Amino acid sequence: MKFAHLSDTHLGYRQYGLIEREYDFYNVFNEIVDKIIDERVDFVIHSGDLFEIAKPSPNALLIFQEGLMKIKESGIPFFAIAGNHDTILRQNALPPQILFKKLGLTLISPNNPIINSSFLRENDIFIGGTPYISKSQTPLLKSLLSDLSKKSEGFSKRILVAHQGIDKYIPFDYELEISDIPTSFNYYAMGHVHNRIIDDFGQGRLVYPGSTEIWRSNEVTDYKKNGKGFYIVDTSENGAENRFDVDPINIELPREFISKNIEYGKLNSELNSLESYISSLNNKPILNITIEKGNFNTSDVYKKLNNILSKITLMFRPTFRNEELIIEERYIKDNTSLEPKDLLVESLKSFDNEDISNLAVDLLDSLSKDKFEDSQKIADLFYEEYFGQYETEFKKIIKQESKNKKDNKSRLNSKTKSNKNNSNHENISNNNSNKNIKDSDEKFKQTTIDFN
Numbered sequence: 504m505k506f507a508h509l510s511d512t513h514l515g516y517r518q519y520g521l522i523e524r525e526y527d528f529y530n531v532f533n534e535i536v537d538k539i540i541d542e543r544v545d546f547v548i549h550s551g552d553l554f555e556i557a558k559p560s561p562n563a564l565l566i567f568q569e570g571l572m573k574i575k576e577s578g579i580p581f582f583a584i585a586g587n588h589d590t591i592l593r594q595n596a597l598p599p600q601i602l603f604k605k606l607g608l609t610l611i612s613p614n615n616p617i618i619n620s621s622f623l624r625e626n627d628i629f630i631g632g633t634p635y636i637s638k639s640q641t642p643l644l645k646s647l648l649s650d651l652s653k654k655s656e657g658f659s660k661r662i663l664v665a666h667q668g669i670d671k672y673i674p675f676d677y678e679l680e681i682s683d684i685p686t687s688f689n690y691y692a693m694g695h696v697h698n699r700i701i702d703d704f705g706q707g708r709l710v711y712p713g714s715t716e717i718w719r720s721n722e723v724t725d726y727k728k729n730g731k732g733f734y735i736v737d738t739s740e741n742g743a744e745n746r747f748d749v750d751p752i753n754i755e756l757p758r759e760f761i762s763k764n765i766e767y768g769k770l771n772s773e774l775n776s777l778e779s780y781i782s783s784l785n786n787k788p789i790l791n792i793t794i795e796k797g798n799f800n801t802s803d804v805y806k807k808l809n810n811i812l813s814k815i816t817l818m819f820r821p822t823f824r825n826e827e828l829i830i831e832e833r834y835i836k837d838n839t840s841l842e843p844k845d846l847l848v849e850s851l852k853s854f855d856n857e858d859i860s861n862l863a864v865d866l867l868d869s870l871s872k873d874k875f876e877d878s879q880k881i882a883d884l885f886y887e888e889y890f891g892q893y894e895t896e897f898k899k900i901i902k903q904e905s906k907n908k909k910d911n912k913s914r915l916n917s918k919t920k921s922n923k924n925n926s927n928h929e930n931i932s933n934n935n936s937n938k939n940i941k942d943s944d945e946k947f948k949q950t951t952i953d954f955n
């Protein structure tokens with residue numbers, strides 16, 4: 504048995520507000536689709552953050568639709584869960600993946616582990632998982648994981664799919680401690696962490712395929728070390744033990760992220776060599792450039808950089824460490840640069856929260872370019888991520904009350920209800936009556952909504 508595991512494709516993400524970056528994410532995804540088909544896998548697992556936002560643009564939806572259709576035409580089932588980016592923290596909200604049910608995508612939910620498809624049954628495979636669950640709901644997450652562990656008993660190949668941070672790999676922002684995770688699975692198909700991780704855990708392997716493109720510039724280091732792409736997982740049938748071999752399939756990213764420090768005294772020669780290096784590239788790079796060591800007029804240097812670099816890079820971000828200014832800065836605070844971005848990060852240090860710093864930098868960036876719509880989106884996303892859960896706490900109380908009422912009502916209808924509970928997703932999706940559409944809604948309330 505052989506499957507492809509990928510995650511965090513973030514389709515629709517327009518990094519730095521640049522349409523070229525949006526297309527980079529699409530191009531990488533298309534390449535992955537082709538490679539998945541070439542590999543003749545038995546199925547695909549996508550561990551969340553398929554799209555950048557929970558209400559993707561038609562462009563992003565179309566790219567995914569085309570890719571998924573190719574995969575479906577090759578007879579390959581596609582299993583997915585919703586990540587934090589695919590989740591709207593609102594009652595009755597459905598993840599965008601739901602749109603692709605008839606094109607071969609099956610959403611995995613805790614109540615619906617994948618065991619019924621004929622291929623999986625033949626091969627005695629259990630695939631269970633949960634969509635992203637926020638930190639405030641960790642007890643629920645833990646209990647769902649332990650339920651899934653119980654449900655998987657008796658299957659010979661047990662796969663868990665989740666989109667969560669684990670303290671061992673992401674110590675400042677996680678929902679699960681490694682000891683919270685049941686050890687009974689053979690393969691932990693994880694998403695959320697954007698670096699690539701393959702670890703031994705429990706009775707198998709714990710794997711984060713990482714993001715498929717550079718989503719934040721701090722992912723460059725891992726890209727250079729471990730590459731980006733997806734994994735092919737192969738179980739050899741040799742011996743009694745269930746061995747899951749994990750092989751990376753690397754995708755060369757369309758565009759380089761270059762980080763360059765130049766001493767002011769060597770500005771001209773260094774710029775020349777940088778220019779000739781960039782002209783050897785297929786696509787315009789993103790360039791972070793720091794000019795340091797020397798007394799110089801910042802705006803003169805900026806003009807020079809702009810003349811040379813604006814044409815040959817997709818974007819360049821200059822930082823100036825002018826010695827004269829640095830001396831003055833030391834009176835303010837040691838090692839502080841006068842870049843607005845750095846000052847902002849410095850002044851927000853007391854929050855000790857990288858997300859808040861990122862939010863501020865993103866807003867500074869988009870607002871200074873008068874991108875008000877983008878800024879609003881950035882702020883909305885942050886709000887939903889951070890305060891949606893408090894809002895939800897409040898809603899939970901209201902919901903509990905209405906649930907009590909409903910429970911009373913459903914006791915009266917227990918006969919019909921139990922029939923419905925036995926019906927699987929397929930039955931529901933094939934039936935177009937209003938009643939069943941509502942029922943399918945209800946199902947998602949149990950899976951996605953209760954988690955928020």
Ligand SMILES: [Mn+2]
Binds near residue numbers: 552588697714
């Ligand atoms: Mn992600």
